Amino acid sequence: MAEERTGKRRLAPEDIYEIALVSDAQISPDGQRVAFVRTVLDRERNDYRSSIWLVDVAGGEPVRFTTADARDSFPRWSPRGDRLAFLSNRSGKDQVWLISLGGGEAQQLTRFPEPVTHFAWSPDGTTLAVVTKAETAEPPEKEPEPETDVVRITRIRYRSDGTPGFLDEKRSHIWCVPVDGGRPWQVTSGDFDESWPAWSPSGHEIAFVSNRTPDREYNTVSEIWAVRASGGEPRPVATGDAAYFFKPVWSPDGTVLAFTGHREPFAGSSRNHQLWAVAAGGGEPASLTSALDRSVEDEVLTDTAASSKPGPIWAPDGRWIYTQVSDQGNVHLYRIPAGGGEPQLVVGGRRRVVDFSLSADGSLIACTVSEPLNPCDVIVCSADGSGERRLTRVNEEFFATVELSEPEEVWLPSASEDRRPIHAWIMKPIGFREGVRYPLVLEIHGGPHAMYGNVYFHEFQLLAAQGYAVLYTNPRGSQGYGQQFLSCTRGAWGEADMPDLMGAVDAVIERGYIDPSRLGVTGGSYGGFMTNWVIGHTDRFKAAVTQRCVSNLASFYGTSDIGFHFGEHEIGGTPWEQPELYRRLSPLTYAPQMKTPLLILHSEQDYRCPIEQAEQLYVWLKKLGRTVEFVRFPDESHGLSRSGKPKHRVERLQHILRWFAEYL
Numbered sequence: 001m002a003e004e005r006t007g008k009r010r011l012a013p014e015d016i017y018e019i020a021l022v023s024d025a026q027i028s029p030d031g032q033r034v035a036f037v038r039t040v041l042d043r044e045r046n047d048y049r050s051s052i053w054l055v056d057v058a059g060g061e062p063v064r065f066t067t068a069d070a071r072d073s074f075p076r077w078s079p080r081g082d083r084l085a086f087l088s089n090r091s092g093k094d095q096v097w098l099i100s101l102g103g104g105e106a107q108q109l110t111r112f113p114e115p116v117t118h119f120a121w122s123p124d125g126t127t128l129a130v131v132t133k134a135e136t137a138e139p140p141e142k143e144p145e146p147e148t149d150v151v152r153i154t155r156i157r158y159r160s161d162g163t164p165g166f167l168d169e170k171r172s173h174i175w176c177v178p179v180d181g182g183r184p185w186q187v188t189s190g191d192f193d194e195s196w197p198a199w200s201p202s203g204h205e206i207a208f209v210s211n212r213t214p215d216r217e218y219n220t221v222s223e224i225w226a227v228r229a230s231g232g233e234p235r236p237v238a239t240g241d242a243a244y245f246f247k248p249v250w251s252p253d254g255t256v257l258a259f260t261g262h263r264e265p266f267a268g269s270s271r272n273h274q275l276w277a278v279a280a281g282g283g284e285p286a287s288l289t290s291a292l293d294r295s296v297e298d299e300v301l302t303d304t305a306a307s308s309k310p311g312p313i314w315a316p317d318g319r320w321i322y323t324q325v326s327d328q329g330n331v332h333l334y335r336i337p338a339g340g341g342e343p344q345l346v347v348g349g350r351r352r353v354v355d356f357s358l359s360a361d362g363s364l365i366a367c368t369v370s371e372p373l374n375p376c377d378v379i380v381c382s383a384d385g386s387g388e389r390r391l392t393r394v395n396e397e398f399f400a401t402v403e404l405s406e407p408e409e410v411w412l413p414s415a416s417e418d419r420r421p422i423h424a425w426i427m428k429p430i431g432f433r434e435g436v437r438y439p440l441v442l443e444i445h446g447g448p449h450a451m452y453g454n455v456y457f458h459e460f461q462l463l464a465a466q467g468y469a470v471l472y473t474n475p476r477g478s479q480g481y482g483q484q485f486l487s488c489t490r491g492a493w494g495e496a497d498m499p500d501l502m503g504a505v506d507a508v509i510e511r512g513y514i515d516p517s518r519l520g521v522t523g524g525s526y527g528g529f530m531t532n533w534v535i536g537h538t539d540r541f542k543a544a545v546t547q548r549c550v551s552n553l554a555s556f557y558g559t560s561d562i563g564f565h566f567g568e569h570e571i572g573g574t575p576w577e578q579p580e581l582y583r584r585l586s587p588l589t590y591a592p593q594m595k596t597p598l599l600i601l602h603s604e605q606d607y608r609c610p611i612e613q614a615e616q617l618y619v620w621l622k623k624l625g626r627t628v629e630f631v632r633f634p635d636e637s638h639g640l641s642r643s644g645k646p647k648h649r650v651e652r653l654q655h656i657l658r659w660f661a662e663y664l
């Protein structure tokens with residue numbers, strides 16, 4: 001029917017191959033061009049490829065600038081704008097490469113034996129500050145054969161989601177690398193992990209993020225330090241047991257450092273990240289965004305985006321600091337007065353500003369944006385957000401051939417006593433006709449402190465294409481609605497947020513086009529926890545798919561790479577201090593009440609929510625005689641739905657559709 005009406009076809013799982021992703025829009029210092037990363041899925045190799053592209057700010061067709069068959073990322077303009085440094089895995093591991101804008105091949109700059117994870121240009125353009133775990137600047141003649149494959153563990157934090165799954169004993173440090181020849185030198189050292197180097201405007205110092213507290217093994221502190229670029233003993237800038245600070249950036253006159261974070265390290269993602277300023281010499285930081293009551297990080301979730309690493313940026317006149325702000329399902333670009341005062345919205349709208357950059361004179365901004373019906377494009381606008389123009393139309397051709405469902409943004413009453421309105425999105429099925437009642441799939445997000453929002457979500461569009469209405473919400477515990485809302489799930493996982501979800505389902509059913517006997521539920525990670533929780537507390541759902549889930553909080557403590565502090569803060573104590581609370585809040589406790597046919601999807605190298613969480617649930621339900629199936633994804637991590645091997649991503653989507661087709 002839809003096809004007849006619109007001439008467009010329905011979306012399919014394999015269409016992930018058709019969608020190119022752009023990210024990391026970096027405007028040249030002179031504001032003439034934007035460099036960005038374009039990532040595509042390589043069907044033949046079952047892998048990803050990315051390259052650096054350029055587009056003129058004045059308009060015109062974007063052109064591919066790096067041409068290697070590799071993964072190029074993180075393009076950064078030299079201060080004079082005559083070359084780009086970028087990361088590439090062309091030589092095997094991510095290293096820094098340089099390419100001149102005047103033409104010629106890219107040249108490999110660094111040859112560290114370990115990957116480079118981040119770098120920053122010195123203000124005079126002669127040197128890069130580079131982050132790597134390498135202990136030497138050159139690889140050894142021959143890689144030494146490991147003496148054993150046995151892993152010896154002595155630290156409390158030793159896991160890391162994915163492969164190989166263990167943190168090694170090597171430490172991330174800052175090196176300086178001269179760009180036109182000369183030997184690299186190591187700037188920081190010791191038993192610390194450093195990240196996010198930021199050059200002072202004079203080029204004499206580098207600020208960075210580290211945890212240098214004596215008790216760092218058992219805390220989650222993140223401090224701001226500075227060190228002379230030539231090396232030596234770092235000095236504290238914003239440090240101490242209450243520091244949870246990231247992404248430092250110097251004011252143009254070098255007198256102030258701004259950074260993001262909060263003052264409750266153990267609380268992690270359950271607190272708004274604020275923008276802070278401190279005298280560059282060190283001292284007591286002041287929050288510039290405490291009145292905003294929102295996080296200055298990007299908290300939105302999607303399955304269709306490439307990653308970038310935006311941080312705050314000072315306007316060159318030192319009056320403003322530009323930052324992302326997560327607000328009610330959107331990620332907006334704000335500028336915050338550096339001396340205090342009202343934050344100003346710069347790039348708003350129903351969308352996510354994925355990353356951004358400023359021209360050297362501060363007059364132009366380039367951003368990557370994502371919208372509900374368009375995964376990504378590059379835009380430019382003036383410093384106050386005016387005069388916005390779209391520079392790319394990356395997926396326009398493809399989306400002209402498929403029919404998408406436009407999400408309707410609504411506020412629906414919670415089923416809890418307070419009837420609090422909960423922000424939600426409803427997608428009608430493709431081919432929707434008045435008078436017909438449709439099955440509904442409730443999608444529950446993870447975190448719990450993240451948010452759904454105004455971005456393209458392939459899984460949701462796919463469900464709509466298969467004839468399901470889709471409901472997604474930001475229940476209590478979500479980001480984007482202020483600190484009080486964010487804290488609601490502490491010690492009350494499932495209990496605090498399930499009424500919000502059920503109220504939203506009730507409200508959608510009241511619209512008259514949902515068949516209440518055909519409700520499905522799914523979610524990943526904390527959303528998988530909630531899927532398990534929901535089917536343990538109601539039989540109203542006819543089919544469920546739990547993904548990368550948590551089922552047993554006691555065994556989650558100590559097996560997840562998220563760290564011991566997460567459960568302690570989120571649940572309210574350790575399993576031995578609060579055994580009854582851990583039992584009460586674990587979905588497995590309610591397994592005997594679970595009757596809904598359940599599909600369990602889990603990655604074998606998921607060390608965020610280890611697969612034992614799925615295994616327990618599967619065997620308990622099987623033994624209880626329930627309809628349950630377990631699909632395991634080898635060599636995949638927690639990020640399967642977003643960054644897994646393309647073939648597995650397609651198979652995952654197919655399994656979800658299969659289960660709902662069979663049981664809903």
Ligand SMILES: CSCC[C@H](NC=O)C(=O)N[C@@H](C)C(=O)O
Nearest residue numbers: 446447448450524525526527550
């Ligand atoms: C429930 S414990 C860990 C949950 C995890 N939190 C952070 O990593 C989570 O829910 N992740 C979400 C964002 C996801 O993977 O979708």
